[in-house]
Amino acid sequence: MTSAVIPTLRYHDAPKAIDWLVEAFGFERQFVVEGAGGRIDHAQLTFGDGMLMCGSHDDGGDYGDFVSTVRLTGAPTGGFYVRVDDVNAHAERAQQAGAEIVQPPEDQDYGGRRYTCRDIEGNVWTFGDYDPWAT
Numbered sequence: 001m002t003s004a005v006i007p008t009l010r011y012h013d014a015p016k017a018i019d020w021l022v023e024a025f026g027f028e029r030q031f032v033v034e035g036a037g038g039r040i041d042h043a044q045l046t047f048g049d050g051m052l053m054c055g056s057h058d059d060g061g062d063y064g065d066f067v068s069t070v071r072l073t074g075a076p077t078g079g080f081y082v083r084v085d086d087v088n089a090h091a092e093r094a095q096q097a098g099a100e101i102v103q104p105p106e107d108q109d110y111g112g113r114r115y116t117c118r119d120i121e122g123n124v125w126t127f128g129d130y131d132p133w134a135t
Contacts, residue, residue: 003050007080010057010067011121014040018054020120021045024097025082025127026090027052047082070122079116079124083131090127091115099125111135 011017015038021027027045035041039056046052057069070076084090087105094117095101102124103116112130119125 006051006053008067009052009054009123010069011040011054012057012069012071013121014043014054014056017120018043018045020097021052021054024094024099024119025125026093050082052080076118076122076124079126081126081128081132084127084129087113087115087127087129091117094127 027047030046031044033042043054091105099117101117105115107113112128114128116126
């Protein structure tokens with residue numbers, strides 16, 4: 001199964017962010033296009049049947065004119081929800097890799113368990129075992 005909705009992110013240090021997303025969250029590199037000067041022109045990272053596309057932030061040009069980063073805006077402008085089987089184990093893995101846990105693992109009134117953290121550039125990620133497709 002493939003996802004019709006694929007979020008995208010830009011990072012100031014995309015090579016470091018990609019390595020970190022793999023280590024901390026368990027993403028897998030599916031396709032990475034390196035550009036000049038150590039930049040990442042395009043990367044596709046998978047997690048289960050989901051995907052994240054990311055690359056190096058560009059202060060101009062095609063995408064940089066209308067997509068920003070937490071560093072430039074001062075705050076996240078959105079977040080991500082990713083389904084995992086073992087919320088506690090995933091939170092521990094992320095924290096050991098340096099994720100800032102902003103909400104520890106907890107059960108939710110609507111079902112499921114989740115935690116929320118920030119990645120190394122401040123983007124907000126929530127990982128949980130709640131399956132919204134099953135409701």
